[in-house]
Amino acid sequence: MKYVDEFRDPHLLRNALGEIRSLVERGREYRIMEVCGGHTHSIFRFGLKELLPPEVELIHGPGCPVCVLPMGRIDDGLDLANDPNVIFTAFGDMMRVPGSKGSPLESKARGADVRIVYSPLDALRIAQQHPDRRVIFFAIGFETTAPSTALTLLKARELGVSNFAVFSNHVTILPAIWAILESPDMRLDGFIGPGHVSTVIGCRPFEFIARDYGCPIVVSGFEPADILQSLVMILRQLRARQSKVENQYGRVVPWHGNKAALAVLAEVFEIRPHFEWRGLGFISQSALRVREKYAAWDAEKVMPIRGVCVADPKAAQCGEVLKGVLKPHECKLFGKECTPEHPIGALMVSSEGACAAHFKYAGISLRVISG
Amino acid sequence: MCLAIPAQVSHLAGDESGMATVDIMGVRRKVSMQLLEDDPPGIGDWVLVHVGFAMSKISEEQAADQLEILRQLGEADAAEEELRGGGALG
Numbered sequence: 001m002k003y004v005d006e007f008r009d010p011h012l013l014r015n016a017l018g019e020i021r022s023l024v025e026r027g028r029e030y031r032i033m034e035v036c037g038g039h040t041h042s043i044f045r046f047g048l049k050e051l052l053p054p055e056v057e058l059i060h061g062p063g064c065p066v067c068v069l070p071m072g073r074i075d076d077g078l079d080l081a082n083d084p085n086v087i088f089t090a091f092g093d094m095m096r097v098p099g100s101k102g103s104p105l106e107s108k109a110r111g112a113d114v115r116i117v118y119s120p121l122d123a124l125r126i127a128q129q130h131p132d133r134r135v136i137f138f139a140i141g142f143e144t145t146a147p148s149t150a151l152t153l154l155k156a157r158e159l160g161v162s163n164f165a166v167f168s169n170h171v172t173i174l175p176a177i178w179a180i181l182e183s184p185d186m187r188l189d190g191f192i193g194p195g196h197v198s199t200v201i202g203c204r205p206f207e208f209i210a211r212d213y214g215c216p217i218v219v220s221g222f223e224p225a226d227i228l229q230s231l232v233m234i235l236r237q238l239r240a241r242q243s244k245v246e247n248q249y250g251r252v253v254p255w256h257g258n259k260a261a262l263a264v265l266a267e268v269f270e271i272r273p274h275f276e277w278r279g280l281g282f283i284s285q286s287a288l289r290v291r292e293k294y295a296a297w298d299a300e301k302v303m304p305i306r307g308v309c310v311a312d313p314k315a316a317q318c319g320e321v322l323k324g325v326l327k328p329h330e331c332k333l334f335g336k337e338c339t340p341e342h343p344i345g346a347l348m349v350s351s352e353g354a355c356a357a358h359f360k361y362a363g364i365s366l367r368v369i370s371g
Numbered sequence: 372m373c374l375a376i377p378a379q380v381s382h383l384a385g386d387e388s389g390m391a392t393v394d395i396m397g398v399r400r401k402v403s404m405q406l407l408e409d410d411p412p413g414i415g416d417w418v419l420v421h422v423g424f425a426m427s428k429i430s431e432e433q434a435a436d437q438l439e440i441l442r443q444l445g446e447a448d449a450a451e452e453e454l455r456g457g458g459a460l461g
Contacts, residue, residue, distance in 0.1 A: 038374045041374075041444055042440070042444060045443065045444050045445070046443075091422070118422065118423060119402075119422045119423020119424070120422065120423065121403065121423045122423065141422075144375075144421055144426070145421065145422055147406060147424070148403075148406075148421065148422045148423060148424040151403065151405055151406070151424065196374070196375055196419075196421065196426065199419075199426050199427050200426070222374065222440055223436065223440050251429070251430075251433055252419065252427050252429060252433065253427075254427075258406060258426070258427070259409060260405065260406050260407070260408050260409055261406050261426075264405075264406075351444075351445075351446070
């Protein structure tokens with residue numbers, strides 16, 4: 001047991017926990033999914049699960065971009081990286097994500113020019129500094145990150161940087177939620193909606209979840225008090241037999257999203273007919289590719305890409321964990337073959353992945369409820 | 372990478388590039404303000420920055436809250452390392 005006494009507002013937490021307890025109906029089971037990996041990280045870090053009444057179960061959703069990236073896309077990216085004329089750039093989160101022949105970091109150790117960037121703009125700057133080399137930006141992320149990639153591509157065009165190309169692996173959150181809701185082995189009572197994705201798309205796109213599936217969804221901030229407050233709002237709706245979209249994170253998330261970001265997304269990207277998600281399989285209309293008019297900056301058009309499909313390691317049960325059917329420690333490989341140092345599944349790589357978070361923080365609990 | 376980093380605007384480029392210099396956890400860096408063109412921030416304003424782009428304007432108090440949660444999640448050091456490695460202005 002580890003204590004987190006430095007917490008700023010224990011009274012807020014105590015009040016929220018008290019209200020959660022009073023809202024829970026005895027004998028009823030509440031399965032609530034947090035969509036975003038940032039929430040997953042926060043929930044494990046602060047031991048929130050242990051504070052909740054046993055009736056309330058938190059299911060960890062698909063909102064960790066590196067966790068849902070299929071091995072085939074990593075293999076395709078690393079094929080490009082192995083070209084001596086290529087400088088392969090990606091966010092730090094990507095570096096240890098395993099493809100079937102190793103991770104970007106391992107490619108780097110074998111001599112590929114693999115560089116960590118903080119922003120796609122850094123990759124563009126590298127392209128300007130190395131006009132004789134092809135610079136690939138391996139783009140990942142949901143709607144939070146995709147507008148930045150789109151603006152960078154437009155900047156490359158504006159500046160006439162022809163040796164820069166985007167390998168788009170951007171995905172969109174709504175089809176993944178839909179796929180989970182349609183999954184026959186899933187039963188969910190409500191959703192904690194993603195915080196920073198919603199700064200871009202707003203709250204309205206989530207309405208189908210409430211309307212068609214009868215599930216409350218509350219867009220939430222990342223602090224423990226935010227997450228518990230969002231649970232209170234979900235449980236209040238369930239108690240009142242309601243389902244609607246609410247915004248707990250109104251201090252950052254505008255209801256209609258960010259118009260400039262949505263406009264640049266629509267300008268540069270179009271929806272792919274389908275895209276593979278690690279653990280979830282192919283999901284229709286769930287990812288973004290560069291539009292034809294920007295093909296000169298699309299790695300999939302200017303570079304040879306095999307488009308390989310690679311099955312996940314058989315023993316790993318990432319799909320079941322991603323859908324919340326299994327808890328991380330119930331996977332056969334958890335903590336044995338698969339650890340944060342030697343990840344086999346991607347959920348073990350990022351601190352936003354349920355397995356890495358569970359591995360790192362299992363047993364942590366707050367001492368805020370005493371008294 | 373879901374979590375955005377709070378930063379304070381210290382200098383606006385004043386041209387069409389849409390770039391601004393911000394202080395992020397003591398590191399100075401150029402970030403793009405293009406996603407906030409409908410409501411552009413001024414010098415001294417706080418913004419949430421995600422992968423080199425300001426995503427939303429926030430209050431100073433919210434910035435302090437966000438910094439605190441990054442620290443508590445153990446993400447602050449990693450974020451700072453990324454900022455320094457990624458071509459900060461020094």
